[in-house]
Amino acid sequence: MRSIFVIATVTAWVLMLVLGIKWPSMLWGSLLLIPISLVGLYDMYQTKHAIRRNFPFVGRGRWVMEFFRPFLRQYFFESETDGVPISRMFRSVIYQRAKGAQDSVPYGTKLDTQAVGYEWIGHSLAAIHADKETLSQRIVVGGEDCLKPYSASVFNISAMSYGALSGNAIEALNKGAKKGGFYHNTGEGSVSASHLKHGGDLVWQIGTGYFGCRTPEGGFDADSFAKTAVKDNIKMIEIKLSQGAKPGHGGILPAHKNTIEIAQIRQVEPGTMVESPPVHSAFSTPLEMMHFIKQLRDLSGGKPIGFKLCIGRKSEFIALCKAMVQTKIQPDFITVDGGEGGTGAAPLEYSNSVGMPLREALVFVVDVLVGFGLKKHIRVIASGKTFTGFHLVKNLALGADMCNSARGMMIALGCVQSLICHTNECPTGIATQDPTLASGLVVGDKATRIARFHKGTVNATFDLVSSAGLSNPNQLNRSHIYRRVSQSEIKRFDEIYPNLAEGCLLQEDCNPELFTLEMKEATVDCFMPKHYVVEGHAGTEKVAS
Numbered sequence: 326m327r328s329i330f331v332i333a334t335v336t337a338w339v340l341m342l343v344l345g346i347k348w349p350s351m352l353w354g355s356l357l358l359i360p361i362s363l364v365g366l367y368d369m370y371q372t373k374h375a376i377r378r379n380f381p382f383v384g385r386g387r388w389v390m391e392f393f394r395p396f397l398r399q400y401f402f403e404s405e406t407d408g409v410p411i412s413r414m415f416r417s418v419i420y421q422r423a424k425g426a427q428d429s430v431p432y433g434t435k436l437d438t439q440a441v442g443y444e445w446i447g448h449s450l451a452a453i454h455a456d457k458e459t460l461s462q463r464i465v466v467g468g469e470d471c472l473k474p475y476s477a478s479v480f481n482i483s484a485m486s487y488g489a490l491s492g493n494a495i496e497a498l499n500k501g502a503k504k505g506g507f508y509h510n511t512g513e514g515s516v517s518a519s520h521l522k523h524g525g526d527l528v529w530q531i532g533t534g535y536f537g538c539r540t541p542e543g544g545f546d547a548d549s550f551a552k553t554a555v556k557d558n559i560k561m562i563e564i565k566l567s568q569g570a571k572p573g574h575g576g577i578l579p580a581h582k583n584t585i586e587i588a589q590i591r592q593v594e595p596g597t598m599v600e601s602p603p604v605h606s607a608f609s610t611p612l613e614m615m616h617f618i619k620q621l622r623d624l625s626g627g628k629p630i631g632f633k634l635c636i637g638r639k640s641e642f643i644a645l646c647k648a649m650v651q652t653k654i655q656p657d658f659i660t661v662d663g664g665e666g667g668t669g670a671a672p673l674e675y676s677n678s679v680g681m682p683l684r685e686a687l688v689f690v691v692d693v694l695v696g697f698g699l700k701k702h703i704r705v706i707a708s709g710k711t712f713t714g715f716h717l718v719k720n721l722a723l724g725a726d727m728c729n730s731a732r733g734m735m736i737a738l739g740c741v742q743s744l745i746c747h748t749n750e751c752p753t754g755i756a757t758q759d760p761t762l763a764s765g766l767v768v769g770d771k772a773t774r775i776a777r778f779h780k781g782t783v784n785a786t787f788d789l790v791s792s793a794g795l796s797n798p799n800q801l802n803r804s805h806i807y808r809r810v811s812q813s814e815i816k817r818f819d820e821i822y823p824n825l826a827e828g829c830l831l832q833e834d835c836n837p838e839l840f841t842l843e844m845k846e847a848t849v850d851c852f853m854p855k856h857y858v859v860e861g862h863a864g865t866e867k868v869a870s
Contacts, residue, residue: 472627569666
């Protein structure tokens with residue numbers, strides 16, 4: 326192929342001379358042939374790419390096609406339902422609700438109702454009409470030790486940091502939250518001026534890097550925390566143990582997004598890649614974590630304190646619940662993030678293969694809290710690919726009290742799923758610190774879109790609840806949702822995920838067999854489980870020496 330390129334190039338030059346092509350045409354031909362010849366010669370002698378060495382100039386078409394592939398696929402070839410990570414069907418309804426456009430669909434469902442995994446809510450012949458009073462119902466977060474409980478919406482903005490998102494995007498999210506009366510989670514990047522400018526309710530997330538309340542060595546600074554935590558905008562504080570996109574890894578802020586302003590907010594060195602530690606340094610055992618929760622509650626003046634996690638080993642969450650029972654210190658809320666959670670930057674292995682998916686995690690967390698008699702005191706928040714009213718209804722039926730959404734809110738801002746969040750080149754000005762790109766995002770317009778998307782989704786949620794004959798989402802339970810488990814069988818969620826009896830995990834003679842091993846492994850003195858050796862085919866366990 327290299328010889329063919331040389332022959333073709335030389336032939337083109339010879340033909341131009343032999344045919345006596347006049348000077349103006351010769352000039353235009355030269356302008357085309359000279360760059361091709363030079364690029365081809367360079368490709369022939371470079372040593373990094375075999376395709377370009379073997380197919381000079383022409384081989385570059387591979388990279389051109391690779392560049393255009395995701396755009397061509399998204400806009401020309403993908404169906405309404407097979408796009409990933411978010412299908413066009415869901416992107417479209419988010420755009421429509423955000424813009425206040427008609428969001429109804431013609432001609433019936435595009436989903437295969439005979440496919441295994443298809444789900445629906447069972448409507449009632451005693452369906453009721455959802456009135457405005459019902460739509461305005463709130464969920465109060467705050468246990469017995471909370472002095473300043475917070476009344477939350479059923480649907481809110483999940484954690485996204487200033488740094489991962491532009492200042493304009495943060496402002497638009499917060500202004501939208503203010504307009505719509507719901508909360509905005511700051512993400513672990515701390516509280517910035519963009520979060521505070523419009524007065525929307527905030528949940529301040531404290532990650533393993535302790536950004537915004539950090540000592541020079543990277544530890545937790547109680548005085549710095551207290552100064553920020555008492556701000557009126559901050560309604561709740563969330564300790565981030567892990568996130569669904571990269572659990573056990575820690576957050577990543579690329580160097581090109583770490584501007585001087587962001588570095589000052591996070592109390593780190595500007596222009597450097599910032600990787601949060603995988604674990605907290607303020608506590609190292611479940612017992613110590615409960616006392617840290619109490620410390621934050623005291624320092625904040627009694628505001629609701631909770632934590633966010635993606636479930637890994639089940640015994641570790643059970644250990645946390647054992648510590649709650651032993652210390653009588655409880656969080657006010659727990660945010661459950663599914664392994665399908667999104668992020669701007671994560672290793673492929675973590676995005677694909679680490680962390681329990683939201684549904685199984687949510688069921689597990691709710692069941693364990695019920696089993697320890699704690700669910701009535703602690704609100705559970707579900708986070709992970711929540712875009713429509715039915716997504717909310719499913720999570721609420723499984724036991725969540727409310728839901729958070731990150732990517733749904735980004736799409737409402739105008740995200741086009743270009744999948745270049747980590748490059749600082751986001752074309753919509755959302756996931757970038759490039760001031761030129763960020764300036765394209767008009768805060769006032771996008772804030773209105775955020776508020777509209779929230780209202781439309783909440784309205785859809787309450788419509789579904791009313792269709793089931795219920796007056797309040799808290800009346801949903803696992804019996805309301807059906808799932809096709811085979812071509813010939815359907816089951817209700819309460820058949821697939823049987824409910825646990827209240828307090829059953831507090832009594833040894835009543836422990837369900839499902840949790841036997843995890844209950845033995847869990848200890849309040851260590852997050853890691855006790856070591857057990859399994860012997861024989863019967864699965865008999867005994868403590869290893």
